[in-house]
Amino acid sequence: METSAPAKIILLGEHAVVYGCPAIAVPVSSLRVTASVVYNQPSGLGLRIVAGGQNQTAPVEIIWTETRDDAIARAVRLFLDALDAAAPDVTISLDSQIPVASGLGSGAAITAALGRGLAAAVNKELPDSVLNDVVYEVEKMYHGTPSGIDNTVIVYERPVYFVRGKPIETLIIGAPLEFLVADTGQSALTRVAVADVRRLYDAAPEHTQGLFDAIAALVKRARQSIEEGDAHALGLLMNENHRLLQQLTVSSPQLDRLVQVALDAGALGAKLSGGGRGGNMVALVAAESSRKVGQALDYAGAARVFQTVVGQEKER
Ligand code: PMV
Numbered sequence: 614m615e616t617s618a619p620a621k622i623i624l625l626g627e628h629a630v631v632y633g634c635p636a637i638a639v640p641v642s643s644l645r646v647t648a649s650v651v652y653n654q655p656s657g658l659g660l661r662i663v664a665g666g667q668n669q670t671a672p673v674e675i676i677w678t679e680t681r682d683d684a685i686a687r688a689v690r691l692f693l694d695a696l697d698a699a700a701p702d703v704t705i706s707l708d709s710q711i712p713v714a715s716g717l718g719s720g721a722a723i724t725a726a727l728g729r730g731l732a733a734a735v736n737k738e739l740p741d742s743v744l745n746d747v748v749y750e751v752e753k754m755y756h757g758t759p760s761g762i763d764n765t766v767i768v769y770e771r772p773v774y775f776v777r778g779k780p781i782e783t784l785i786i787g788a789p790l791e792f793l794v795a796d797t798g799q800s801a802l803t804r805v806a807v808a809d810v811r812r813l814y815d816a817a818p819e820h821t822q823g824l825f826d827a828i829a830a831l832v833k834r835a836r837q838s839i840e841e842g843d844a845h846a847l848g849l850l851m852n853e854n855h856r857l858l859q860q861l862t863v864s865s866p867q868l869d870r871l872v873q874v875a876l877d878a879g880a881l882g883a884k885l886s887g888g889g890r891g892g893n894m895v896a897l898v899a900a901e902s903s904r905k906v907g908q909a910l911d912y913a914g915a916a917r918v919f920q921t922v923v924g925q926e927k928e929r
Contacts, residue, residue, distance in 0.1 A: 716887020788842030848882025
């Protein structure tokens with residue numbers, strides 16, 4: 614049995630979303646975490662979880678017991694409670710294609726794939742709403758105060774217009790949008806950037822709230838542009854969002870450089886994506902400039918560049 618969950622990118626609104634502003638995120642269905650579930654032979658080994666894949670030199674093997682107390686064990690316990698099931702006698706192998714600590718939601722995707730794997734192993738339904746709640750709880754263990762956008766877009770695997778604490782709103786895509794996502798190669802912890810923004814807010818609440826409000830206004834206009842299929846307007850809004858994120862101090866010289874390189878090569882818009890300070894940037898490109906922008910990002914030293922088209926990808 615195999616279950617999976619995708620990566621995600623935040624198109625606009627990161628950081629401000631923690632403070633109740635809207636944000637827009639899309640799944641990246643071509644980049645996934647897969648959980649393979651195999652009944653143990655011989656039986657009686659208990660629940661084994663083997664995590665490997667990208668960024669890991671050797672697979673990490675965990676034998677789950679009631680008394681374990683690391684993050685993965687706590688996630689397993691939450692899932693088994695939600696499923697009202699005992700630990701199955703299976704090996705779940707997690708294989709991730711998503712780079713860690715780079716703004717692509719690898720942690721939430723691993724947890725979501727694991728939850729689906731456990732549900733398959735005990736042969737029970739795990740509705741997306743319950744999966745989403747558990748993945749959010751696990752995200753809190755890692756991040757402290759996540760807005761919930763990562764787990765939502767990853768679990769439901771559809772473009773979302775997200776407001777913290779509000780019911781999920783699926784985004785209508787008026788026309789397919791092509792994005793290039795480029796990795797600075799520098800990992801950065803989201804919770805550090807989030808804590809720094811909090812400090813900024815505490816030190817200068819009015820100024821910082823003004824930046825959040827400006828971001829919220831951009832996100833609302835971006836939603837309209839996306840629904841109308843107006844890529845040019847969306848690109849300009851992304852550029853503006855990047856400038857506001859710079860003022861929130863969450864960009865970095867490498868992110869700024871890749872953003873500029875993409876724009877110089879003809880991208881319609883570009884900005885950092887996710888927690889910032891490193892990790893990935895995202896560029897919106899027209900079909901005719903896609904190759905040139907991709908090559909420019911490669912040439913500028915991006916650790917990895919991939920393309921994703923929103924509004925065209927098949928549902929899981
Ligand atoms: O770094 P990522 O992809 O996990 O994105 C974090 C997005 C933030 O808005 C910075 C934090 C959050 O919890 O929404």
